[in-house]
Amino acid sequence: MKAAELGRSRGGLTSKIQVAADRRCRPLAFVLTPGQAGDSPQFAPVLERVKVRGPVGRPRTRPDAVAADKAYSSRRNRRYLRQRGIRAVIPEKADQAANRKKRGRAGGRPVSHDATLYKERNTVERCINRLRNWRGIATRYDKTPESYEAGLHLCGAMLWLRSIAPHS
Numbered sequence: 001m002k003a004a005e006l007g008r009s010r011g012g013l014t015s016k017i018q019v020a021a022d023r024r025c026r027p028l029a030f031v032l033t034p035g036q037a038g039d040s041p042q043f044a045p046v047l048e049r050v051k052v053r054g055p056v057g058r059p060r061t062r063p064d065a066v067a068a069d070k071a072y073s074s075r076r077n078r079r080y081l082r083q084r085g086i087r088a089v090i091p092e093k094a095d096q097a098a099n100r101k102k103r104g105r106a107g108g109r110p111v112s113h114d115a116t117l118y119k120e121r122n123t124v125e126r127c128i129n130r131l132r133n134w135r136g137i138a139t140r141y142d143k144t145p146e147s148y149e150a151g152l153h154l155c156g157a158m159l160w161l162r163s164i165a166p167h168s
Helices: 040-048 075-084 094-102 115-131 135-139 145-164
Strands: 007-009 012-021 027-034 065-067 087-089
Touching: 012 040, 012 115, 012 145, 027 040, 027 145, 040 075, 065 115, 075 087, 087 115, 115 145, 135 145
Parallel strands: 065 087
Antiparallel strands: 007 012, 012 027
């Protein structure tokens, strides 16, 4: 898959990092998008890149649950998770709930999510903060998307190595 070009946003030319992280704030997958691109359409592409290899067997590509904020609350994202057998821990937006209630019985059942599991959603935010501790990631010195994405992968590998290395 081709890396994303720089895109326009209010701050000028920029890009966004879409990340999937585990509960220990370690990155599992990255997708680099232009700065003006929306977050919700990148939900499935990020999850498609998750591949975690255990001690034996094939890489695991399906988490038990996915916690995300309200920006990812869409029918398409929920349908994608349901088709893959992944539990969605995504609260419903207020306008979506109002539209569902307005439709009455045809609106369907309210969306439920595990509030205790949702409290751990900030692990992806903390993972992004750890990635941005590296100045090259935070300021985007790299001119090409390929080299910037390579830097993301290098920084992610260092985070993984730190998490499994014994502390002295």
